[in-house]
Amino acid sequence: MAQTIYVLNGPNLNMLGVREPAKYGSATLKDVESLCADTCKRFGLDMVFRQSNIEGELVTFIQEARINKASGIVINPAAYTHTSVAILDALTLTELPVIEIHITNVHQRESFRHHSYVSKVARGVLAGFGVQGYALAIEGLAGMIGAKER
Template sequence: MGPTVYVINGPNLNLLGSREPDTYGRATLADVEALCREACERHGFGLDFRQSNHEGDLVSWIQEAGASGAVGVVLNAAAYTHTSIALLDAVAAVAVPVIEVHITNVHAREPFRRTSYLSKAAKGVICGFGPLGYALAIAGLAGLQTQGDRS
């Protein structure tokens, strides 16, 4: 197994498939994990896939990814995207690229969802592609590694 990609999911993503399926779709978090595992295998990466409803867990995991020399982090911070300076600080503090991912197009939704604290420090942002956005983020990390860009 090659270097590891951390995929970190925030609050309520454990309810994917049953929570507001007209908005978030019917794919479950287990489906998203399988998609990520397949994408990581295609690029020769290991996968560390996690979800928590607790902000501090997400901060600790981002720091862990940075300390471990991970390929990078795919982060769907969910509602914390719009509220968490602590997550912004964690993303800014690590020396690995963090790709912010959202299942929906947050810019086409409620005005408060258009503000992301994380975008200020994230290497890139992917939104609106459903679960496919995770695989796109992993492909992006692979491209960055090929180019030698790990910031």
């Protein structure tokens, strides 16, 4: 049975391709999903890919990953990175390896974006690689959970 990872996306990421293309690029969330699926396939991983603009729904997805015995989580919490203790608590209780991803380099942006609640539980953090960071995050997570490239 293949290992499953969850790739979770926070608010406004459904607007990729339209939202500030100079910062976020022209790729859509559908493009990101395809990139993630291709990367998971290389490692024999199954993937659950979700996006929500609602904090509580993201918490439910995180809890679902634990209930469904996922092997790990890649999460771009977007603006909730800087504000959500609820997402931090949910990620902590999963006891799963977590990789935090950001399309832009949040440390080059406004000072309020420099703090991350999620980083406190993440085993790795990627920022500033554009959407390609998702593939890097999956590759890193695959290594952590012992999935080998095929």
